[in-house]
Structure formats: C-alpha cells, structure tokens
Amino acid sequence: MDINADSIKEILKEAGYKLTTQRRAILDVIIDNRGSHLSPEEIYDIVKDKYPEIGLATVYRTLQLFEQLNIISKLNFDDGCNRYEINTNTTDHHHHHLICLGCGKVYEVKLDLLENLEHEIEKEGMFRIVDHNVKFFGYCKECQKNCQK
DSSP, X not given: OOOSHHHHXXXXXXXXXXXXXXXXXXXXXXXXXXXXXXXXXXXXXXXXXXXXXXXXXXHHHHHHHHHHTTSEEEEEOSSSSEEEEEOSOTTSOOOEEEEEXXXXXXXXXXXXXXXXXXXXXHHTTSOOOOOOOOEEEEOOHHHHHHXXX
C-alpha cells in the first residue's frame, strides 16, 4: 500500500468513514515513527502534545479502526502491550523482529529465509500458508557491551 493521506482517505471513505483531524494526527504519528512499534499510550502521548483535547479512548478506537481496515498492523512482542506499525504492503509477508531482553528495543529484519520452507510445506498439499511471524529474543549490541563491563 502506498502510504499517503489520499490513499488512506480513500480506504476510509470506501468503508464509510472520514479522515478526521484526530485520525489524521494518529496516522501521522504512526507514519512519522515508522520502525518504532509504538504502543497506544506512546501514540497518545505524542498526539496530545499537538491536540491536548484528544482522549486515550479516541486513540484506541482509531487504532482498532485502522487495524480493521488493514491500514496498520497490531504486533505483540510478549511484553504486556500491543504495538502498531503501518502496513506498507498487505500482500507481502511481515518482516521479522529482534527483541532485546535487556532494554526492550525492537529491531526489524527484512531478510526472509522462510519462503523456501513455506514452499516445501505447501508442496506436500496438506497446508496453504498465508503468512508467518517470527520473533527472535536476545541482546542488542549495547546491552551486550553493558554485560561485559
């Protein structure tokens, strides 16, 4: 999906919604912080700086709507909260994530070595794969340095 206001506005319009000021502000935060995997509370904190009247419930409802319309994806890194990122292409597999157990940072990995495995599984005819999700847990360079000190 090409990420721009016009394409998002069209998706919303086709579903019977408008791109309101609040929805646009939330969308801008997600786009501007691409790769950060923000939680609803983090999105709220950023949006309320510019729009102090916005409520946390509005952020949650908007995220739910955007997810239903495939504008964003909800991610769960087993840390007790959901995080969100913009969908750049709904037909490709999701990228993989490296999650640091020390500092909690999340890194994206674009390399996808599982396509051959998927092909072999599907070739057997017992299962048709539509997506996969891989999370690796470990320690980033910075946390590895801190452990060695």
